[in-house]
């Protein structure tokens with residue numbers, strides 16, 4: 001995959017918050033500082049505290065892994081960031097000032113936070129390229145728009161995304177014929193078509209072969225830097241292969257944060273995992 005080469009070109013920052021014009025061109029208003037933050041976030045379901053005073057800050061360009069035992073609140077945290085779940089209290093900000101609470105799921109996606117769920121949801125009867133084309137238009141119900149001719153710039157973007165996800169050779173093949181791993185990459189490509197600033201990726205390695213995992217590691221590492229990538233993952237070997245910084249959630253709260261070595265040696269983390 002010529003990911004690094006092509007990504008520089010794909011990431012032509014849109015004129016979308018939190019990027020502003022500067023002498024160097026479009027720059028994140030965070031100045032590569034914190035791009036996503038949760039402060040004092042709480043969420044209860046029928047009296048059960050799924051998220052308990054959650055505080056977390058993620059820097060622009062980071063590749064952050066979120067780990068934690070079953071029921072730790074990882075999915076609920078992702079749901080809160082993307083507007084699927086509204087917290088009871090707390091603040092969630094994109095950049096330094098954009099308040100994500102009160103924004104709808106489509107508005108948050110439009111602002112530049114894309115999410116990939118664990119199960120691939122590609123359109124199996126369409127080709128790989130058609131899936132990407134459809135994703136570019138956002139509104140998947142608009143078949144007429146999908147049939148419209150792509151501009152040169154849009155076609156270039158599509159070609160670069162195909163190269164990034166390593167599916168350029170199979171672009172005209174049916175998505176239904178792809179392997180599980182290839183479907184996951186296609187879905188990441190579908191997110192990239194909308195030029196997100198932040199990518200939230202749920203268990204990308206689940207069900208993958210070792211070879212596919214290696215390619216996914218390569219892909220996520222290539223995406224970080226120009227994008228901010230947040231990965232929720234259970235597979236510790238995979239986490240070790242991609243993570244620079246790991247956050248351990250437990251009972252809806254941050255238990256530990258640091259490098260993989262740091263958190264693996266943390267006595268509280270060991271106890272939580274052994275006690276699972």
Ligand SMILES: Nc1ncnc2c1ncn2[C@@H]1O[C@H](COP(=O)(O)OP(=O)(O)OP(=O)(O)O)[C@@H](O)[C@H]1O
Pocket residue numbers: 045046049050068069070071072073074075076077
């Ligand atoms: N809509 C809901 N109604 C009731 N309880 C919920 C709801 N969503 C989540 N919970 C509960 O909140 C807790 C946290 O769940 P969550 O799915 O966020 O954990 P998780 O860390 O993603 O777990 P896993 O690794 O098993 O996916 C769990 O105890 C779960 O049962």
